[in-house]
Amino acid sequence: MHTATRSRTIRKATKKGxxxxxxxxxxxxxxxxxxxxxxxxxxxxxxxxxFDPADTAATPNVEIVPYHADLEMEDKxxxxxxxxxxxxxxxxxxxxxxxxxxxxxxxxxFDNVLEEESRxxxxxxxxxxxxxxxxxxxxxxxxxxxxxxxxLMRRLGPCVNILPVIALADSLTPxxxxxxxxxxxxxIERYQIPVYQFPVNAEEHDDNLIQASDxxxxxxxxxxxxxxxxxxxxxxxxxxxxxxxxxxxxxxxxHSDFQALRSALFQSxxxxxxxMTTDVLYENYRTKKLSQSQLVLxxxxxxxxxxxxxILREEERLRAIExxxxxxxxxxxxxLLAREEALHALExxxxxANLNAGVNDSQPNTITTSIPTPTLMTPTIVMKDVxxxxxxxxIPQGA
Numbered sequence: 001m002h003t004a005t006r007s008r009t010i011r012k013a014t015k016k017g018x019x020x021x022x023x024x025x026x027x028x029x030x031x032x033x034x035x036x037x038x039x040x041x042x043x044x045x046x047x048x049x050x051f052d053p054a055d056t057a058a059t060p061n062v063e064i065v066p067y068h069a070d071l072e073m074e075d076k077x078x079x080x081x082x083x084x085x086x087x088x089x090x091x092x093x094x095x096x097x098x099x100x101x102x103x104x105x106x107x108x109x110f111d112n113v114l115e116e117e118s119r120x121x122x123x124x125x126x127x128x129x130x131x132x133x134x135x136x137x138x139x140x141x142x143x144x145x146x147x148x149x150x151x152l153m154r155r156l157g158p159c160v161n162i163l164p165v166i167a168l169a170d171s172l173t174p175x176x177x178x179x180x181x182x183x184x185x186x187x188i189e190r191y192q193i194p195v196y197q198f199p200v201n202a203e204e205h206d207d208n209l210i211q212a213s214d215x216x217x218x219x220x221x222x223x224x225x226x227x228x229x230x231x232x233x234x235x236x237x238x239x240x241x242x243x244x245x246x247x248x249x250x251x252x253x254x255h256s257d258f259q260a261l262r263s264a265l266f267q268s269x270x271x272x273x274x275x276m277t278t279d280v281l282y283e284n285y286r287t288k289k290l291s292q293s294q295l296v297l298x299x300x301x302x303x304x305x306x307x308x309x310x311i312l313r314e315e316e317r318l319r320a321i322e323x324x325x326x327x328x329x330x331x332x333x334x335x336l337l338a339r340e341e342a343l344h345a346l347e348x349x350x351x352x353a354n355l356n357a358g359v360n361d362s363q364p365n366t367i368t369t370s371i372p373t374p375t376l377m378t379p380t381i382v383m384k385d386v387x388x389x390x391x392x393x394x395i396p397q398g399a
Contacts (some may be wrong), residue, residue: 016080017070017078017080018078018079018080019080019082020079020080020082020132020133020265021081021084021129021130021131021132021133022082022083022131022134022135022265023086023102023106023131023134023135024084024085024134024135024137025086025102025134025135025136025152026089026135026136027089027090027139028090028091030137030139030168031168031226032045032085033046033047033085034227035135035167035224035226036085038226038227038228038258039262039265040071040083041071042069043228044067044069044083045067045083060088061088061092062086062087062088062097062101062102063087063088064084064085064086064087064101064105065084065087066082066085067083067084067085068081068083069083071266073267077266077270079270082129095148099151099155099156102156103156103159106130107159109128109130109131110130110159111289111317112129114286115317115320119321119324119328120325120328121328130277130278131160131277132161132274132277133162133163134156134160134163135165136152136153136162136163137165137167138165138166138167138221139168140167140168140172140180141180142179142180142183143183144180144183144184144186145183145187145188145191150187150191150193153188153195154191154192154194157193157194157195158194158284159285161196161276162195163220163222164188164220164221165221165222165223165224165261166180166181166221166222166223167224169223169224169256169257170225172223177223181220184221196276198212198213198216198217198264198272199272200213200214200217209269212264212268212269213269215260216260216264219257219260222257222260222261223256223257224256224257224258225241225249225250225256225258226250226258227240227250229241238250238252239251289314292310293314293318
């Protein structure tokens, strides 16, 4: 993005708050609600009480529930935050449908932007709901990633910035936590899971950002302790979890990576996450989508049955875009005809006015008055060939 354009965009966004969309995904009991409330420093999501494990078999599909909060950081930066909570994830025996629902939601936001870009006349009030980051909560099992974790992150990695988090990190000893991080990183490398990589390119980023990125990379996956409860520690009130054997402080880097993660999301890497979404992930998806459409148009071989559904869905989407374009063309044509009729009516009105003026001038003036008679000026009319095409851009709105 051009520097001047980007600066204008930032100034405009700063007044209303920089829009940032964050999705949180993880199985129940890993502290998603506490994390979001701690992140926003307010009770944004209400806790679910009376959860009965016996109801797991009857649990509905994953539901994406949005929550909104306006934040103001220490440097006075305003953020218009939307949190998407993936309810019921991983609570079914077969979670195949869970992956598809979340992936379809993220890709649908890309499709909406792609469709808007294809319009002749774009909607000035169009809302971009592309997801900028996804926090994935990993259970502190001490055995690395589960199959559920691997499958979800492999599917979603190409379309969203995934930040893996070890939930309930205060349930592990320092040695166990270090081992767990090591095992998770080995699984990420072994299964080639495309998690978000904090940028360290010296040619594109300044030294401060590279230094912050190196530090954040050393912490991944982030070990998080969340708590919306306050406790007095050494005469100071802090967010912490209090146990009979000790205290785990949320903002203490020796106890938790929470503060580093929050700073990365809302300060040091806020722009990087947004640009990665729009300039890389979306562009890759767009290229793939348009390439598939072109292949469908050029294909001469019989369609494979399991691909036919996707092709039909794409054809329906393209047909909807075509109908939308046709409607806009019809509207322009209607405006053009209305303009021609208005011009024709204006010609007739002016011709009648000229005729009346000529008749009045030929009659003698029998009325004597001391008021000077104004000179009647005949308007000069520049006639245009109304049969010629009139550019749609020259037609006033509402004509």
